[in-house]
Amino acid sequence: MSSTPTTARRSPMAAPRSFVWSRRIFLTLLTGFVLLPVYVMLSSSLKPLQDVSGEFRWLPSGLTIRPYIDIWSTVPLAKYFVNSLIVAGAATVLSVVIAIFAAYGVSRYRFRGKRLFTVTVLSTQMFPGILFLLPLFLIYVNIGNSTGIALFGSRLGLILTYLTFSLPFSIWMLIGYFESVPRDLDEAAMVDGCGPLGALFRVVVPAAVPGIVAVAVYAFMTAWGEVLFASVMTNDTTRTLAVGLQGYATQNDVYWNQVMAASLVVSVPVVAGFLLLQRYLVAGLTAGAVK
Amino acid sequence: MTVTAQPAVGKEAPPGATAPVPRRRTGRVRRGALPYLLLLPALLLELLVHLVPMVIGIVMSFKELTQFYIRDWGAAPWAAFDNYSVSVDFDAPIGKALLHSFFVTCAFTVLSVGLCWLIGTTAAVYMQENFRGRGFLRAVFLVPYALPVYAAVITWAFMFQRDNGLVNHVLHDQLGLTDSPSFWLIGDNSFVALLVVSVWKGWPFAFLIVMAGLQNIPKELYEAASIDGAGMLQQLRRITLPSLRPVNQVLVLVLFLWTFNDFNTPFVLFGRAAPDAADLISIHIYQSSFVTWNFGAGSAMSVLLLLFLLVVTGVYLVLTSRGRRAADV
Numbered sequence: 067m068s069s070t071p072t073t074a075r076r077s078p079m080a081a082p083r084s085f086v087w088s089r090r091i092f093l094t095l096l097t098g099f100v101l102l103p104v105y106v107m108l109s110s111s112l113k114p115l116q117d118v119s120g121e122f123r124w125l126p127s128g129l130t131i132r133p134y135i136d137i138w139s140t141v142p143l144a145k146y147f148v149n150s151l152i153v154a155g156a157a158t159v160l161s162v163v164i165a166i167f168a169a170y171g172v173s174r175y176r177f178r179g180k181r182l183f184t185v186t187v188l189s190t191q192m193f194p195g196i197l198f199l200l201p202l203f204l205i206y207v208n209i210g211n212s213t214g215i216a217l218f219g220s221r222l223g224l225i226l227t228y229l230t231f232s233l234p235f236s237i238w239m240l241i242g243y244f245e246s247v248p249r250d251l252d253e254a255a256m257v258d259g260c261g262p263l264g265a266l267f268r269v270v271v272p273a274a275v276p277g278i279v280a281v282a283v284y285a286f287m288t289a290w291g292e293v294l295f296a297s298v299m300t301n302d303t304t305r306t307l308a309v310g311l312q313g314y315a316t317q318n319d320v321y322w323n324q325v326m327a328a329s330l331v332v333s334v335p336v337v338a339g340f341l342l343l344q345r346y347l348v349a350g351l352t353a354g355a356v357k
Numbered sequence: 358m359t360v361t362a363q364p365a366v367g368k369e370a371p372p373g374a375t376a377p378v379p380r381r382r383t384g385r386v387r388r389g390a391l392p393y394l395l396l397l398p399a400l401l402l403e404l405l406v407h408l409v410p411m412v413i414g415i416v417m418s419f420k421e422l423t424q425f426y427i428r429d430w431g432a433a434p435w436a437a438f439d440n441y442s443v444s445v446d447f448d449a450p451i452g453k454a455l456l457h458s459f460f461v462t463c464a465f466t467v468l469s470v471g472l473c474w475l476i477g478t479t480a481a482v483y484m485q486e487n488f489r490g491r492g493f494l495r496a497v498f499l500v501p502y503a504l505p506v507y508a509a510v511i512t513w514a515f516m517f518q519r520d521n522g523l524v525n526h527v528l529h530d531q532l533g534l535t536d537s538p539s540f541w542l543i544g545d546n547s548f549v550a551l552l553v554v555s556v557w558k559g560w561p562f563a564f565l566i567v568m569a570g571l572q573n574i575p576k577e578l579y580e581a582a583s584i585d586g587a588g589m590l591q592q593l594r595r596i597t598l599p600s601l602r603p604v605n606q607v608l609v610l611v612l613f614l615w616t617f618n619d620f621n622t623p624f625v626l627f628g629r630a631a632p633d634a635a636d637l638i639s640i641h642i643y644q645s646s647f648v649t650w651n652f653g654a655g656s657a658m659s660v661l662l663l664l665f666l667l668v669v670t671g672v673y674l675v676l677t678s679r680g681r682r683a684a685d686v
Contacts, residue, residue: 085589089483093494096480099557100501103512106523110515118515122526164398171395183396190407191611192666194618196642197659198410200652201417205410230406233399262391291505293621294643308507312625322515329508340503341496348569 111327118322133327137314140324145303146310147332153221153306154289157228161236161285162278164229169240170266174252184241187234195294202227203298219301227295232285239284243277244270279346283339290336307332411663418656433653440657451645455658457633458641462617465548465637469555470612474605476556477563482597485571495568502561510625513554517541517626542627547635555622559615563608570604571597606677610670617666638662 110118111133113126137143168187172180206217217223251273252265260268271278296308311332314325340347418440420426426433446452480498484491501509516523518541525538541550578596587595620639623631629648631640642662646655 082589089488092479092483096476097494097497100498100561102523103509103516103557104500106516107508107512119521121530122521122523164402167395168399171392175392175395177389177392180392183400186408187399187403190403192614192618192663192670193407193411194639194642194659194662194666195620196618196639196646197414197656197663198407199643200646200656201410201413202406204413205405226402227406230402233402237399287503287505291507291621293507293624294639297624298647308505311507311511322518322521325511325515329511333504333508336505337500337503340499344496344499344503348565348572 107326107330107333110323111330113323115321115323118326119319133321133323134331136321137324137328137331140321141310141313141328143307143310143328143331146305146307149221149300149304150290150306150308150332153224153228154286156221156225157232157289158282158285160225161229161232162282165233165236165240165281166266166271166278168233168237169244170270172237173241173244174249174262184238187237190230191234199294199298202295206299218299219304221304224296224299224304224306227299228289228292229285231292232281232288236281236285239281240274240277243274247273276346276349279343280349283343283347287336287340414656415660417653418660420653422653422656423650436653440653441661443654444657444661451654454636455641455645458636458638461548461634461636462638465552465555465635466613466616468552469559469616470609472552472556473559473563473612473616474609476560477565478567478601480560480564481567481571482593484568485597498564499561501558502565506558506621507625509558510554510622513550513557514542514626517550543632545634547627547632551623551626551635551637554626555616555619558622559612563612566604566608567601570601574600610673613673614666614670 109124109126112129112131113123114128114130114132117123117127171177172184203218206223210216210218215222217226247270252260252269255265255269256262291308293308296306300306300309311325311328314321314328419436419438420433421436421439422433443449443451444455447456484495515521519525519538522541524541525535528534529538539546541547574596578600579592582592582596618639619637620643623635623637623640624643627635627640630644631637638658642655642658645658646652
């Protein structure tokens with residue numbers, strides 16, 4: 067049934083039965099592997115505590131939504147949630163805007179140091195985070211001491227840090243994307259009286275929306291999921307979900323049902339957003355990064 | 358013309374191009390400076406967060422930086438190459454542990470990148486042709502990539518619990534494969550646990566990139582090949598894989614760097630102290646710096662790690678690019 071006429075039309079050779087069967091087996095196994103933790107997360111989050119403390123049960127002995135109520139009081143989850151939203155949201159917006167400018171500069175102008183810029187920015191991707199964690203900590207503390215701008219322990223410091231994490235990949239992807247926008251279009255706009263920035267925002271950006279959405283999704287996910295810097299650079303008031311979620315696990319008794327419920331709650335915004343926008347991500351990658 | 362070759366882009370472009378725009382003369386910047394202004398924000402931030410800290414990190418690696426000097430690290434005494442010689446003295450405990458961690462990381466990276474690439478590519482090739490449920494499966498497969506690392510890894514940590522985890526329940530209670538419930542998050546098994554989680558989390562990225570790469574292969578190639586009588590396997594070998602070469606060059610490099618530097622997965626899975634068998638280099642350096650409060654040695658290890666990554670990346674790019682040029686001829 068898988069080798070329907072659509073398959074036959076796309077490739078002149080109908081897929082042989084053995085191919086269809088091997089595909090079915092492979093994809094079924096893979097789906098099981100992928101969804102197993104999702105099932106554990108979902109089912110355990112609806113179990114009473116004794117179900118997750120004793121031997122593992124595939125099915126709950128009884129369904130309860132208590133964990134979803136308790137997670138908010140066991141640790142200040144709502145506060146962490148707001149912190150994560152602010153940090154990831156701001157990092158995403160800034161990262162996208164800065165990447166748009168940089169990518170436009172690289173894709174539309176010839177200038178000295180262009181290659182140096184792209185190579186330098188891209189190569190920061192390979193730095194191990196651990197290498198600049200401590201120096202960055204020192205820089206932030208020193209900037210705070212000398213200018214009064216609190217970067218260490220503040221959301222601002224985390225926002226600046228996270229936006230540079232997604233910046234290299236975003237710039238790289240947008241360069242590819244902008245280059246696929248015909249130059250004639252923005253040159254026409256400039257002839258019509260737009261400045262270079264007018265051409266960027268009236269012509270190039272609208273034409274590159276899928277790429278920009280893809281970059282935004284990537285930037286948000288990067289900031290939402292980061293653990294190392296969040297664990298060193300936040301304090302009680304600015305703690306994000308990445309660190310806060312471990313609050314359930316450091317108690318004497320681990321409330322696994324609450325851990326699972328909280329994991330599910332913090333995953334929903336990103337997973338939902340990602341699945342809604344994944345079409346753009348694939349389109350963005352096809353046009354941009356993959357050359 | 359070009360627009361027809363890029364339907365996704367061309368569709369939305371024309372309105373903005375043709376709309377009359379009022380003439381503006383204010384705020385004009387000379388062409389010469391404009392590109393630099395456009396790059397300035399990105400450059401400043403990269404300097405602040407990556408490049409300056411890296412230089413400071415290198416300086417720190419030559420200092421005797423313990424907790425006494427953390428408030429005023431400039432005052433820490435110079436240590437010349439002491440931190441380095443301690444790090445690479447493989448007979449002494451510190452160097453020995455670092456070497457061990459390095460080998461563990463290498464083995465882990467090779468296995469993880471290999472499996473991620475293999476599973477991702479296989480899935481993408483199987484899903485190249487349309488079939489019922491393809492769009493749904495694609496969404497499902499991207500879930501591990503979309504889930505926040507800590508949420509996903511903490512779930513795996515639960516599954517790997519000795520007494521109340523799913524893995525032991527299946528292996529021991531249901532299948533009876535082990536005599537007693539095994540420990541997964543301490544001891545030698547932790548390597549396997551880490552690998553499973555890493556592959557689970559990493560393969561969808563390979564899938565995503567390869568899938569995007571496959572869409573750029575012209576359909577005519579397959580049509581021509583099948584007219585010439587090439588079977589599916591031959592098409593895979595002669596068209597699909599060679600066309601993916603440039604994609605794979607970048608993909609494997611990115612996977613390598615991410616996996617080798619991975620901190621989040623072991624940190625959430627094991628907590629601050631990773632077991633010996635899964636002591637990845639990032640965790641090891643983190644511990645050497647923050648747990649033992651020896652930042653000088655930690656920085657020296659980070660610099661060594663960076664040098665290693667630079668060399669591997671350089672050699673890799675030279676080798677794969679040469680192969681590519683030869684293949685083009």
